Amino acid sequence: MKKTIYSPFFIILFLWLLCRPLPLKSQVIPAPEDILGFKIGADYHLINYTQAIDYLKKIASVSDRIKLMEMGKTTLGLPMYYAVISSAENLAKMDDYREIIKKLSLAKELSPEEAEKLSQQGKAIVYIDGGLHATECAPAQHLVQLAYDLVSAKDEKNLKILNEVICLLVFANPDGMNMVADWYQKNLGTPYEVSPLPFLYHYYAGHDNNRDSYISNLKETQNINRLVNQEWYPVILYNHHQTAPFPARIWIPPNSEPTNPNVHPLIVRWQNLIGSAMGAAFDAEGKEGAISRIVFDTWYPGYVTQVVDSHNIISILTETALYRYATPRFYTVQDFPPEYQDLTMAAFYPNPWKGGWWRLKDAVDYCLTASKAVLEVAAKYRKELLFNKYKMASDIMTRFQKEPPYAWIIPQNQIDPGSLAILLNRMILLGIEVYEAQEELSCDGISYPRGTLIIPMTQPFALFIKNMFEEQHYPDLRKYPDLWQGLVSSRKFEGAPIEAYDMMGWTLPYQFNVKVQAAYTPLSVRMTPIKKVILPAGKIEGSGAAAFLLDHHQNASFIAINRILKQKGKIAWAKKSFKSEGKNYPEGTIIASSISRNFMDNLAHQLNLNIQSCSSKPKVEVLEIKAPRVGIYQSWVAVEDEGWTRFILDEHEFNYKVLHDADIRAGNLAAEYDSIILPDHYSTDLIINGYPKGTMPPNYVGGLTINGVNNLKEFVRQGGTLIFMNTTCNLATGEFKPPVRNILEKARKDEFNCVGSILQAEFDLSHPIAYGLESQQPIVFADSCAFDIFPSFDQKATPRIIAKYAGDNLLLSGYIYGEKLIQNKAAIVEVPLGKGRLILLGFPVQYRAQPRGTFKLLFNSIYYGTVK
């Protein structure tokens, strides 16, 4: 019998085989079609968010070029994943590269030589997203293909990208991506295959999720802003969209005018350079129809792109051509607008599209070409782009050492400290440094106590804070025709002024009605940075529990009212100013009773409210407020304003029911509701008629109808309160025939023009709807209303003016043309009708959930509906 002898060599080999780590990831990368069963962009096929993430997880399990990370949850509770893609070597040192780019972006205590060295060592972080606007399907679909192309790449061009760049791929609206894919799937092959969604593709914001960036009301915006401004500091942020100006196949930078002045000029130069690189890539690949310099300007900073510009991140917006979902469409030149039919070559449209089929696959391919062009630029200019981060930050900090504003000082006596805390904490989320003075200070002749909050401008993202806090002076583009007119522009500039793509003025301290003071002389004060603005703890002052007094000026008081009413406590509003236990209280003071001191004590703590307790009920005439039964109308022609209204109602803990057309057509509304809100809508005609038959699945066609309008009239006659928001007031003046007319309803653009600005309004503080406001206050005006009131013999039916536009100094920020038309005109009106009333809120008091200073006009209107 042969004895087996194991040599030491074999024993060691055997042990090594046992103990060695598992083999490196196999690197056999399944293509999307291997998993999904169809190619990305295939006709009639959309993948949803869940499928996209499942696929990315699969390739992450076999490749060391991709990591999947979570940035937080969506509004509807999904985990929000993003993919980090680079070479395996770079990903192994990912945290080191994050640290390098952070140092360069913040540029603190860093010499140019050190910055130069870090730029050599660092990698270019590039953020690319898709799907923010969920019905613009191609961008989110293309992310999956882009991930595969990069992770599986073997060619020199892509390997260079992987070596030089760390790429972040972000699904910007996961809830919406699921909603749209489900809706399309449901209707595929039916006559409604390309019908629009009958609800918002973001639960609260719909399309306005790209108007939220500077204020971060939405969870998704908060997640993205944290990722960009606190974690990754990318050199380029590329935000994909899909609504090219027809017949162009993609819109790429350079942008249109006007240009927001609060950006470093290098941002604009690099946007132009990257746009040109994209254009060259399209023409090299024979992809026609890339256009620039029209439609999309950079004025308004509600967009993702314009927020990052003032954070020294080069933003790139593109708009690929859209048809609907994954259904293809054929176009001929005869479908084009006349000026495009002769296919004229132009500097910013050198390769006109000639028509033909347009499929989701084409749009996905255009997105891929564009994304890869951006990545190539980033790879090629990695070092320059990294050094520019440092350069821009240092330039900006040097600038504000020499010129005002040197800082923004936040005085301590604010009318609504809770709103101020929200504003400043959102700025901190966006990477802004807020400090607390450690000693008394004096600036421009004003003294401020120790503890005053200060935002110095010697910080890297100072231009963002300037953009948010200063007043906007929108340029009248007719003055600069040569500066902005491109050859391909079809905009006429004679006559009417040129509107911005979105708002012209947004100054946040005005919207929040908080006071901030620019420092015009340099500050010299000891101060320490704070991570979060925390309000002083609230408390109950005084003894007794017969009544508790709350301040009507504070938005948190409305949460308190709702909680007290839920607890079966009683709420009343003082109709006059009064004295209680030696102190003066203004009209509107909120008086709570039949509620335990313990409950109120908890409320004071939770909501940071100072509450006064009284041993006896104050002797003052009051309005008794009951728990309101609220309905909000939700049209199947979905509008953002309805979503934002729900957002602030949820935030302030109102109970409400959503009413659809059928509910209102069914009538008997007074039995169930005290107040019904009719949000701002695209047109009163769409409210009444809705989608025509045959354009939508049968459940979603038709609007309120005249029958529904009559039921609303009956609701008011029986004592209901109907609240009309902004232009929906035209439904009131048109259908309810009050002695009120909106003088702007038919105004021509060359007579009056104010698409979105901050104006000064005056309020009648003796009216319950204006309780808690100041006699003069800034408001948002967005294509809004101004009312003429007709004389009436019926005193009981005479409208009452609650707010009017200021006579002098009407424009606070932005632009207005033809202001004489609305000076001193009514802005909010109560119209008695039967036992109830119409409330015409002629300007958007809750516009995109931003103007916290005027939210209470809606809240007061709702409660007022319980006063019969």
Ligand SMILES: [Zn+2]
């Ligand atoms: Zn879009």
